[in-house]
Amino acid sequence: MTRIFCLLALCATPAFAANFSDPVQAAKESAGDPGFRVRADFSAPLNADTGWAAGLNENVTVTVDRPFRLRFEVETTGVIAQKDGFRLEYRRNGDDWMPVEAHDFPYPLREVELDFADARAGSIPDGWRAVVGDVADMTVAEDGERKVLRASARDEMLIGLYPTPWEPGEFSFAAEYRLPAEGGGRMGIVFGYADANNHWRVLLDAGAGRIRVSRLVDGSESLVTEKSAGIVSGEWQEVEVKVEAGMLEVNFGDDALEFAEPVGDPVPVSDPGIFVPPAGRVDFRKFVIEGRPSSPPASIVSTDAYRHGDATRDLLPGASSRFQAGAGISLSEHTTSWRTPSRNASGSHGEFEWPLVIRRFADRAVTSDDGDTFEFRMTDAGGKAIGSSANPSLTLEVPPFHLGGTFVETPGRIGPWQAGNGDLYFIMEPAESDNLFMVVKSTDGGESWREVDGENRPRTGDLESVDGQLVDGTIHMVHQVTGQTLHHAFRTSDHAAHPDTWAVTDEPATKVIARVQMASMAVRSDGSMVVFHLGDTIGYAVRSPSGDWSDEIVIGGNDGVPHLAGPQTVLGADDTVHLGYYREDGTLWYRRLSADGTLTQPHQLATGAGTTEDDFGSVLPLVYIPETDTAVIIYRLDDGTLWERRVSGDELPTAAVQVTDRRVVRNAVDSQQAGADAVADGGTVRVLFIDESDRSIYSTHDDGGWQPATLEVDGIDGGWVRGSVYVRPDGVKVYGYGYDAGSQGGAGFNRFAEIVLDR
Numbered sequence: 001m002t003r004i005f006c007l008l009a010l011c012a013t014p015a016f017a018a019n020f021s022d023p024v025q026a027a028k029e030s031a032g033d034p035g036f037r038v039r040a041d042f043s044a045p046l047n048a049d050t051g052w053a054a055g056l057n058e059n060v061t062v063t064v065d066r067p068f069r070l071r072f073e074v075e076t077t078g079v080i081a082q083k084d085g086f087r088l089e090y091r092r093n094g095d096d097w098m099p100v101e102a103h104d105f106p107y108p109l110r111e112v113e114l115d116f117a118d119a120r121a122g123s124i125p126d127g128w129r130a131v132v133g134d135v136a137d138m139t140v141a142e143d144g145e146r147k148v149l150r151a152s153a154r155d156e157m158l159i160g161l162y163p164t165p166w167e168p169g170e171f172s173f174a175a176e177y178r179l180p181a182e183g184g185g186r187m188g189i190v191f192g193y194a195d196a197n198n199h200w201r202v203l204l205d206a207g208a209g210r211i212r213v214s215r216l217v218d219g220s221e222s223l224v225t226e227k228s229a230g231i232v233s234g235e236w237q238e239v240e241v242k243v244e245a246g247m248l249e250v251n252f253g254d255d256a257l258e259f260a261e262p263v264g265d266p267v268p269v270s271d272p273g274i275f276v277p278p279a280g281r282v283d284f285r286k287f288v289i290e291g292r293p294s295s296p297p298a299s300i301v302s303t304d305a306y307r308h309g310d311a312t313r314d315l316l317p318g319a320s321s322r323f324q325a326g327a328g329i330s331l332s333e334h335t336t337s338w339r340t341p342s343r344n345a346s347g348s349h350g351e352f353e354w355p356l357v358i359r360r361f362a363d364r365a366v367t368s369d370d371g372d373t374f375e376f377r378m379t380d381a382g383g384k385a386i387g388s389s390a391n392p393s394l395t396l397e398v399p400p401f402h403l404g405g406t407f408v409e410t411p412g413r414i415g416p417w418q419a420g421n422g423d424l425y426f427i428m429e430p431a432e433s434d435n436l437f438m439v440v441k442s443t444d445g446g447e448s449w450r451e452v453d454g455e456n457r458p459r460t461g462d463l464e465s466v467d468g469q470l471v472d473g474t475i476h477m478v479h480q481v482t483g484q485t486l487h488h489a490f491r492t493s494d495h496a497a498h499p500d501t502w503a504v505t506d507e508p509a510t511k512v513i514a515r516v517q518m519a520s521m522a523v524r525s526d527g528s529m530v531v532f533h534l535g536d537t538i539g540y541a542v543r544s545p546s547g548d549w550s551d552e553i554v555i556g557g558n559d560g561v562p563h564l565a566g567p568q569t570v571l572g573a574d575d576t577v578h579l580g581y582y583r584e585d586g587t588l589w590y591r592r593l594s595a596d597g598t599l600t601q602p603h604q605l606a607t608g609a610g611t612t613e614d615d616f617g618s619v620l621p622l623v624y625i626p627e628t629d630t631a632v633i634i635y636r637l638d639d640g641t642l643w644e645r646r647v648s649g650d651e652l653p654t655a656a657v658q659v660t661d662r663r664v665v666r667n668a669v670d671s672q673q674a675g676a677d678a679v680a681d682g683g684t685v686r687v688l689f690i691d692e693s694d695r696s697i698y699s700t701h702d703d704g705g706w707q708p709a710t711l712e713v714d715g716i717d718g719g720w721v722r723g724s725v726y727v728r729p730d731g732v733k734v735y736g737y738g739y740d741a742g743s744q745g746g747a748g749f750n751r752f753a754e755i756v757l758d759r
Contacts, residue, residue, distance in 0.1 A: 034073035035318030046306035065748035075349035085334035107746030110291035133158035161273035165332035174240035181234030188275035295431035319349035326350030360404030361430035403750035412467025418726035419492035435461035464517035480519035532567035570622035578631040610638035617673030636674035690718035717742030
């Protein structure tokens, strides 16, 4: 199971009823009302009295796309047994109250890993319950240097379910298991559980060597499918069951067997779990539970500052009753049970701390703006408000030059482009979990950004590769997804007839299955467009000035073997399209496509670019210098260094020159690209790149020869960078760029910056 884990040691957390205070302590002197407090230091320990944004019950301003923590006091006037846990709700700008869901940040994973390393041998792991059989038959056992969950069944079967930290729905449930070495064992994964006679089951049978998927309805088993599988007794093996979009998917043995089946009627919503047949036994080393990710305006996130369920101490001076420990929450939509002792009939209070984030752009491109208010409250399981006498109402701040959202996954030229009136435009998505195609605009030099004409955006999202070019008030874009390449066009605010509107959306250019999405385009002087893309190898198509697309033309140079990848283009003199690209033997190449359709023979530029899929995008976006009719091809070699060669007119490429000796990151976030950008500034070539070691952004230029790198942005985990040169309305020429400061493929870290070039 290759995946990114969000570690939550749920199986080994202390009970919420743990009490750090003396049960007979005197009530402390205070105002007597439960309160709240905002913690700005997201990394502060749970019970440290530090890192607060303000005092008790003081509303504060919080920054968009920056996690913070909110601590509540909860008080009861009598005995309470809140077995289903407390919840959190929010409302934005006074709208209706909404539940706060658990989705991580910046990548909105809903994922927990359950292992048993910290659990006590012989104990029943926290959270698990037996709906059939005895929960005492699910205990932690020593297994050499590791601990496992040992599940055994007696005369009847055992079904154990685990409560997900969020409302059950579409899910993935993976397990590392081992059947007894004696052979012939069986075990299963259970989901859609209503009762013992009505549920779904994926049964792994070592004796039969088969995986059996079935559904029980009123006690009668209906076979869905059955597959042969290499199930081995006495060895650790892996199985993953996923229910999503009406399909049941099973992955056995880390991709040794994969299959999918439609589930027909909607699967009942329930917690997932395990099945052990009568007299059976199975050990589990680890479970991974995933829910469907989403990016709502506000969500509960994970934190490394404490474990989910760690007991709180009495920090807030609001409530005057005796203290009963609450807990810190991490990536969970509810607390576990909170019980006050029966001897404390006069009531008690506890404290609960929630890690939260408020997003600039959420799913469906919902936008939270500077000055918006977010009010929070705690509720019981039934939705009744509890806690402090005043709810925290937090005001949102959007920092200058913050974009938020998600960077294009494999970007070509995506802006910022400057319209004739100075407005700036950039392409991105609102969230990783909702891949809408957005054009965002800034009217104040990049200080603030908003989506433009969102009601008419392209229907096709998933910005796996996008390249664009601004021509006469229209940004033409090529957009490659797995099965096709599309053309979109957006009219900027200086367009004479239709400012700030989509002109063309979802226009099919070619249909080709892409191994990796990589596309590049050039717009000729007559309005025709040449679009290169990656299928099995590189191909291209031409759009006529009237809007008709040619058939795909596959590039056959280099004999087609090894295959080609990573096309990058730029328009030169006489509508010549310059093309740089990669070949799978680690070599880099150059060709030209003339206006009449003639394609020159390939010319090798370099060797040693690396031979993995990560190296496909070794060539940076090409640069053209009109004054000397020169195309500049900059590329990354496998040692991480950048080099360049130039082609002037019909001459052969110049000798290779090293651009920087720093190692430049590649494939930083699933992009198969070098983490660098190149632009022309008159006769000067300027480069921005992300250093592989510190992930900061550096710049260099070739004025007087390639110069030592200059640090531009540090303290980030840089992923992508793309920019352009333009003259601001105040007459200052700048290299403006958008960059991903550390989203890890998620959202919320896109920012804008400028390098002043001259005054």
